[in-house]
Structure formats: C-alpha cells, structure tokens
Amino acid sequence: MVDIIRSVKGTRDFYPENMAVRRWMFDKIRTVSTQFGYQEYEGPCLEFIDLYAAKSGEELVKEQAFVFSSPGDDLLTLRPELTPTLARMVAQQQYELAFPLRWWSIGPFWRYEKPQRGRTREFYQWNIDLVGTESVAADAEIVAVAATFFKEVGLSAGQVRIFVNNRRLMDQAFSQLEIEKDLRPAVFRVVDKLDKLSEKEWRTFAEDSGLTGIQVDGLSELLKNDALWRESEELVEFFALIKTLGVEDYVEYNPKVIRGLDYYTGTVFEAFEIGAQSRAILGGGRYDNLVADVGGNALPGVGFAMGDVVIELVLRDAGVIPAGLGDQPQVIMTVFDVETLPASMRLAAEIRAAGMRVVVYPDVDKLGKQFKFADKLGIPVAIVVGPDELTQGKVTVKDLKNREQITVEKESLIEQIKKFLPSPM
RNA sequence: GUGCCUGUAGCUCAAUGGUGGAGCGCCUCACUGUGGAUGAGGAGGCCGUGGGUUCGACCCCCAUCAGGCACCCCA
Numbered sequence: 001m002v003d004i005i006r007s008v009k010g011t012r013d014f015y016p017e018n019m020a021v022r023r024w025m026f027d028k029i030r031t032v033s034t035q036f037g038y039q040e041y042e043g044p045c046l047e048f049i050d051l052y053a054a055k056s057g058e059e060l061v062k063e064q065a066f067v068f069s070s071p072g073d074d075l076l077t078l079r080p081e082l083t084p085t086l087a088r089m090v091a092q093q094q095y096e097l098a099f100p101l102r103w104w105s106i107g108p109f110w111r112y113e114k115p116q117r118g119r120t121r122e123f124y125q126w127n128i129d130l131v132g133t134e135s136v137a138a139d140a141e142i143v144a145v146a147a148t149f150f151k152e153v154g155l156s157a158g159q160v161r162i163f164v165n166n167r168r169l170m171d172q173a174f175s176q177l178e179i180e181k182d183l184r185p186a187v188f189r190v191v192d193k194l195d196k197l198s199e200k201e202w203r204t205f206a207e208d209s210g211l212t213g214i215q216v217d218g219l220s221e222l223l224k225n226d227a228l229w230r231e232s233e234e235l236v237e238f239f240a241l242i243k244t245l246g247v248e249d250y251v252e253y254n255p256k257v258i259r260g261l262d263y264y265t266g267t268v269f270e271a272f273e274i275g276a277q278s279r280a281i282l283g284g285g286r287y288d289n290l291v292a293d294v295g296g297n298a299l300p301g302v303g304f305a306m307g308d309v310v311i312e313l314v315l316r317d318a319g320v321i322p323a324g325l326g327d328q329p330q331v332i333m334t335v336f337d338v339e340t341l342p343a344s345m346r347l348a349a350e351i352r353a354a355g356m357r358v359v360v361y362p363d364v365d366k367l368g369k370q371f372k373f374a375d376k377l378g379i380p381v382a383i384v385v386g387p388d389e390l391t392q393g394k395v396t397v398k399d400l401k402n403r404e405q406i407t408v409e410k411e412s413l414i415e416q417i418k419k420f421l422p423s424p425m
Numbered sequence: 426g427u428g429c430c431u432g433u434a435g436c437u438c439a440a441u442g443g444u445g446g447a448g449c450g451c452c453u454c455a456c457u458g459u460g461g462a463u464g465a466g467g468a469g470g471c472c473g474u475g476g477g478u479u480c481g482a483c484c485c486c487c488a489u490c491a492g493g494c495a496c497c498c499c500a
Binding site: 006009063064081109111113114115116117118119123125126196259280281282283304305306307308309310311334336366367368369370371372373374375376382384386387388396398400403405 | 426456457492494496
C-alpha cells in the first residue's frame with residue numbers, strides 16, 4: 001500500500017456503519033432531552049484560554065487542553081469542556097433569559113490525553129443543565145433525565161446505576177471528624193482511592209495525606225455507611241422525588257461519590273456500568289456560582305456531562321444497539337445494457353418520487369455482480385428491467401434476502417417493492 | 426506525564442538468526458438474464474519507521490511512531 005497520511009492521534013474516523021450508531025445515540029439523547037423540555041444550544045469550539053483560566057480544574061486547562069496561538073497572536077484553545085462557555089452565554093444575556101433555563105447540547109471536545117480504550121483526544125459530549133434554581137426538584141429532574149436516557153437506549157437498572165452523594169453532607173461529616181478545610185481536597189482524593197487500593201495501602205495513603213489515625217478510622221466508617229443520606233434533608237427529599245419520578249431502580253446513595261471538580265457544591269452523582277468493568281459513564285452535580293466566575297451574577301444550577309466514547313462501548317457490550325441502523329439504499333436499480341440504461345434511470349426517479357432511497361448501478365455489469373454489490377451494501381430489493389420487461393411494459397422486482405422475484409406491471413411496481421421491504425420498526 | 430505488552434497480506438494471526446505462510450476477504454473462470462454453496466486459478470507484503478549487532482535480522486539491541494493494558498486524571 002502507498003503511504004497514507006495518518007489520522008491525528010486520538011481522533012476517530014466515522015465510517016457509515018459507525019456514523020449510523022452515533023446518529024442513533026445522538027437521536028436518543030435529543031429525544032430524552034427535549035422530552036424533559038430542554039432546548040438545544042451550542043457554543044464555539046474555539047475559545048480564548050482566559051475563559052478557562054477563570055475556573056475549571058487547573059490540570060484540565062494546563063495539561064489537557066489544546067492551546068495554540070492564532071495568526072493574530074491570540075491564545076486560543078479547543079474547548080475541553082462546555083461549562084465555562086455555558087456560563088459566558090448565560091452571563092451575556094442574564095437579564096434577557098427566562099429562568100430557570102433548561103439547555104442541552106452535544107458537540108465535539110478535545111483533551112490532550114493518552115488515548116486508550118474508552119478515551120480519545122477528540123470526543124463528543126452531551127451536556128445538559130438546569131440553571132437558575134436551587135430546588136432539590138431540579139437535582140432530581142436532572143438525575144431522572146440520565147436514568148431515562150438509560151431506559152431509552154435499553155440499559156436496565158441491572159446494567160447501570162447512578163450513584164448519588166451530597167457535598168454539603170460530606171462537608172458536615174468531615175467537620176465532625178475535625179478534618180480541616182484546607183485538607184478537604186486531599187480527603188476527596190483519599191475517598192476516591194478507597195476502591196482502588198487494598199485496605200492497608202489505603203490507610204497508608206490516607207495518613208500520608210495528612211489524616212490522623214482516628215480520622216482515618218472515622219472516614220472508613222463513614223464511607224461504609226449507606227444510610228448516611230438520611231442525615232441530609234436535601235437527600236431525603238431528593239430520593240423521595242426520584243421515586244415519584246419512577247426511576248428509583250436506577251438511583252442509589254453512595255458515600256464514596258465525591259467528584260473531582262471544585263465547583264460542585266451540593267448534590268453530586270456519577271453513573272457507572274455495573275459488573276466486572278464498572279466504567280464511569282457520566283457525572284455531574286449541583287453548582288451554586290456558575291456565572292459569577294465569568295463576571296455575571298451568581299446563579300445556581302445543576303447538570304451533567306456524558307462522553308460518547310464510553311457509553312458506546314457500554315452499549316455495544318450490552319448488545320442493545322439495534323441492527324439495521326443506517327441510511328443505506330432500500331432499492332437498487334440494476335442496469336441491463338447500454339440501451340436500457342435510460343429506462344432504468346427513469347424508473348429509479350419514479351421510485352424516488354415515491355419516497356424511497358434508490359441507487360442505480362453505475363456500470364453495465366453481469367447481473368450477478370450487481371446483486372452481489374447490493375448484498376454487500378445490505379440493500380433489500382433489486383429491480384431488473386431488461387429487453388423482455390421493456391417490450392411487455394413490465395418490471396421485475398427481486399427480494400434479495402429470500403431470493404424471490406416477481407415480474408409485475410409497471411403500475412404496481414411501488415406496491416410490490418413495499419411488500420418486499422422489511423417493515424419499519 | 427510514568428510503567429508494561431503488541432505492530433507481519435484488506436482482516437485475524439503463524440513462522441529456532443538462514444529464500445515470509447495460513448484462514449477469511451478480494452478478483453477471474455466453471456455460470457454471456459440472476460448474488461450467500463462448491464471447485465479451479467489469480468492478485469496482493471521494503472515484516473510500522475530509522476539506526477545498530479551479525480557473514481546473514483520478521484526474529485537480538487536502541488530510538489521513534491502507532492495501538493492496547495495499568496497508573497494519573499476524568500467524560
């Protein structure tokens with residue numbers, strides 16, 4: 001093979017087959033988002049780096065963002081996340097917009113990471129936010145959106161679970177353990193490590209992080225307490241609402257869910273695949289001063305983000321992606337010889353006028369070859385118009401799957417094709 | 426950014442340091458108005474790339490690029 005200029009590391013090519021799956025996933029996202037009354041929006045893919053300097057995790061901007069200078073010497077970045085853009089868009093029109101606003105978006109993002117399975121440098125992300133209310137009902141609604149998405153794509157509560165916790169509750173608990181405020185970020189990391197280390201290693205790690213033995217004991221107990229949520233009025237109300245919304249099977253309290261990002265202030269949640277893999281699918285939570293960081297009035301909100309890469313792997317492994325997705329043609333018009341080509345093209349136009357996807361075979365080839373081509377593309381119906389048909393004013397319609405064919409009057413062509421087409425789902 | 430594993434035909438993978446193979450796929454023919462089977466042929470490779478060791482390298486060493494796994498981090 002001649003050398004082909006390779007694709008950029010960490011990017012993906014979407015061949016029609018993959019594109020069909022992506023289209024299907026995105027359609028599900030759209031369906032669920034709009035069902036809950038959210039409106040689609042989109043921001044630019046390029047932003048000034050200053051937008052992210054305001055907040056975001058330090059590492060996200062400094063080490064994971066694609067930053068470059070434009071010909072005009074501006075420092076630009078390919079957006080690594082949407083939240084700062086959302087904050088700006090809201091701040092710019094804060095006196096025009098009707099709050100609470102429900103917005104959703106899906107688009108490309110870039111992070112300079114080491115690519116591996118489930119992680120690329122260019123990916124798509126679904127963002128959905130409910131901004132302008134502190135109500136617990138908003139938290140519950142957002143989580144219900146996530147749960148409904150799982151239902152919609154065919155993932156059961158046995159396959160995925162949304163784990164919920166509350167930052168305020170944890171802060172309160174940490175205070176009882178007399179863990180100082182400036183130690184909290186380190187403690188979050190300790191919490192995060194619990195399932196990744198052995199108990200002994202975890203202890204060591206916790207003490208190295210600055211916790212006393214008594215605090216480690218307390219923390220260990222705390223993180224085993226699945227009933228801790230009862231001590232939080234917010235969470236009690238939250239879980240009651242989740243039940244009302246009918247998605248309680250998907251939602252569970254988990255004291256270990258903390259989330260890395262600093263801007264979360266209340267409810268936090270993460271959805272995981274259940275089972276051996278246990279991949280993280282989406283994450284989000286409540287933030288109370290989204291807009292203030294970019295110069296607007298502080299606005300509370302709640303939302304989450306889901307990347308397309310992991311969810312696709314989960315959906316594939318779960319076997320819930322339907323077959324027969326895609327926009328391949330429904331009918332192939334074979335070409336018998338040069339003389340009959342115009343007749344074939346004319347017929348194709350008629351079938352298109354009836355609303356079907358039709359291709360005309362572009363060369364004069366043996367019929368067998370034309371059928372084989374149709375097979376490969378998964379086209380279900382073929383039409384043959386040779387000299388015999390033309391002189392009789394008829395058309396042959398062939399069901400490629402069952403290998404049946406029938407020669408009919410031209411007038412009943414469309415009807416006959418419909419009989420052979422697989423019924424739409 | 427760190428550690429480990431892997432790069433051989435379009436795909437999946439073999440090949441003690443001594444002339445690179447298989448299965449599937451592809452093309453042609455048996456089958457000049459009918460495709461999933463069968464049979465017979467055929468095409469297709471600077472063995473990821475660049476150095477080094479050696480009489481000789483797909484094989485050993487180094488570097489580099491790419492992919493995977495575990496960290497890190499997170500979606």
